[in-house]
Amino acid sequence: VRYTCIDGYRLVGQRDVRCVGENTWSADPPVCQRIKCAPRNVANARASPNFGRYDFGSTVRYTCADGYRLVGERDVRCVGENTWSADPPVCERIKCAPRNSLNARESPKRYDFGSTVRYTCIDGYRLVGERDVRCVGENTWSADPPVCQRMKCAPRNIANARASPNFGRHYFGSTVRYTCAGGYRLVGERDVRCVGENTWSANPPVCERMKCAPRNVANGQRDVRCFGENTCVTYECFVGYLMVGSALSTCRDDTTWSTPQPVCLRMKCAPRNVANARALPNFGRYDFGSTVRYTCADGYRLVGEREAKCVEENSWSADPPVCETVANARTPPEGQSVWYSGDSVTYECFVGYLMVGSALSTCRDDTTWSTHKPVCLKNHCSNRDLFNGEVVPANVQMWAIGSNASYFCDEGFRLEGHSVASCEQGGVWSVDLPSCSAITCSDRNVANAVKSLNQVIWHVNDAVSFVCEEGYRLEGQAASTCLENGQWSAS
Numbered sequence: 001v002r003y004t005c006i007d008g009y010r011l012v013g014q015r016d017v018r019c020v021g022e023n024t025w026s027a028d029p030p031v032c033q034r035i036k037c038a039p040r041n042v043a044n045a046r047a048s049p050n051f052g053r054y055d056f057g058s059t060v061r062y063t064c065a066d067g068y069r070l071v072g073e074r075d076v077r078c079v080g081e082n083t084w085s086a087d088p089p090v091c092e093r094i095k096c097a098p099r100n101s102l103n104a105r106e107s108p109k110r111y112d113f114g115s116t117v118r119y120t121c122i123d124g125y126r127l128v129g130e131r132d133v134r135c136v137g138e139n140t141w142s143a144d145p146p147v148c149q150r151m152k153c154a155p156r157n158i159a160n161a162r163a164s165p166n167f168g169r170h171y172f173g174s175t176v177r178y179t180c181a182g183g184y185r186l187v188g189e190r191d192v193r194c195v196g197e198n199t200w201s202a203n204p205p206v207c208e209r210m211k212c213a214p215r216n217v218a219n220g221q222r223d224v225r226c227f228g229e230n231t232c233v234t235y236e237c238f239v240g241y242l243m244v245g246s247a248l249s250t251c252r253d254d255t256t257w258s259t260p261q262p263v264c265l266r267m268k269c270a271p272r273n274v275a276n277a278r279a280l281p282n283f284g285r286y287d288f289g290s291t292v293r294y295t296c297a298d299g300y301r302l303v304g305e306r307e308a309k310c311v312e313e314n315s316w317s318a319d320p321p322v323c324e325t326v327a328n329a330r331t332p333p334e335g336q337s338v339w340y341s342g343d344s345v346t347y348e349c350f351v352g353y354l355m356v357g358s359a360l361s362t363c364r365d366d367t368t369w370s371t372h373k374p375v376c377l378k379n380h381c382s383n384r385d386l387f388n389g390e391v392v393p394a395n396v397q398m399w400a401i402g403s404n405a406s407y408f409c410d411e412g413f414r415l416e417g418h419s420v421a422s423c424e425q426g427g428v429w430s431v432d433l434p435s436c437s438a439i440t441c442s443d444r445n446v447a448n449a450v451k452s453l454n455q456v457i458w459h460v461n462d463a464v465s466f467v468c469e470e471g472y473r474l475e476g477q478a479a480s481t482c483l484e485n486g487q488w489s490a491s
Contacts (some may be wrong), residue, residue: 008434216454
């Protein structure tokens with residue numbers, strides 16, 4: 001007998017067996033086992049379905065991962081024991097062909113799927129389009145390659161000047177030279193270069209009319225409208241200075257000024273003598289802004305302002321004080337000067353004063369008084385104004401004993417002295433009145449340059465600028481401002 005397995009099975013044992021006796025065969029009957037195929041791994045692909053063994057007739061489909069494309073049969077079938085209908089496919093990496101952009105650099109030079117290439121134009125060119133493009137499929141990019149266009153600068157017209165060369169457009173790297181017409185001088189850069197799209201290496205220069213040379217006044221400033229024909233210049237001294245000479249001068253046709261240059265002299269105040277008082281400091285002349293403090297001799301009290309400041313030429317901030325004999329009491333009845341035995345006197349202090357001693361005293365038979373003469377002591381402190389500053393709390397005319405006054409300077413001024421004072425017994429302040437001195441910056445000069453203002457003292461927020469003389473180029477910032485810390489905003 002011959003045994004044959006049906007499709008999908010394989011025979012295990014004797015295919016042919018023979019009857020050799022009563023119910024006796026030459027061999028056991030064979031077995032038909034199911035045919036199977038082992039799985040095959042494909043790099044960068046997944047198989048579906050994914051089994052440990054595949055039965056005869058089963059079909060497996062291969063799908064590549066993102067960024068890979070399949071080469072070979074997508075579907076293969078188990079056709080025999082470990083025998084497939086075709087070789088396993090291959091998943092190849094998807095790539096894009098490189099694309100060159102004229103006058104541009106690519107980085108990095110990788111063209112695999114998902115890779116990004118960045119384009120950078122060489123100097124003198126600007127990029128139009130997408131800077132970054134990505135490989136998104138076989139020879140397929142996310143965008144067209146960008147274009148690098150040549151940078152150009154538009155010409156700039158300068159009044160009373162000619163440009164050389166004179167083109168309608170100037171390419172990147174081109175240099176233009178400006179020359180002023182006769183009678184004008186160039187202020188700024190003579191040669192400028194196109195360094196970007198419509199971007200020049202410097203601001204356009206200016207051609208200024210050459211007439212009268214500017215004159216600088218020490219400790220003053222001028223109002224320069226221009227230097228053309230019949231142009232007037234006015235001079236003004238800084239605060240604390242007095243002008244000697246004419247404040248107005250006219251530029252004449254022969255390029256000379258109509259008046260001599262004025263001078264700004266420091267204002268001063270003459271000292272003032274106060275009877276029974278001493279002045280500190282005690283000078284023969286006082287500069288503008290100086291403060292004098294008056295102190296009465298023993299047995300006298302000061303009436304008026306204790307401190308005075310020189311605010312103009314021979315002008316003080318207050319009238320001189322007066323030193324009066326310390327009495328500060330009145331004795332009724334008014335006008336009585338002779339007292340007899342048995343007469344009594346009652347003393348009463350003025351408002352703002354406190355009595356120390358007995359208010360009542362009697363004239364005795366031996367022509368002496370029954371009690372010592374009382375004393376009226378001040379029970380408050382007088383207000384002190386801070387020039388160029390303020391006192392907090394404000395608007396207090398009489399300060400109670402034990403109260404505190406805080407002193408603050410205006411913007412641009414620095415406090416010299418104590419910032420807090422206490423009103424002490426006897427109506428005296430614990431410390432001298434501070435002063436507010438102007439914050440100034442040191443004078444600045446630049447060789448071979450014209451300064452906008454020629455002054456020696458620079459206050460907070462004052463600004464100075466420099467323009468180089470013809471044939472020189474400015475390096476650094478042209479303008480600088482005096483700050484509250486006494487330093488300039490630019491080095």
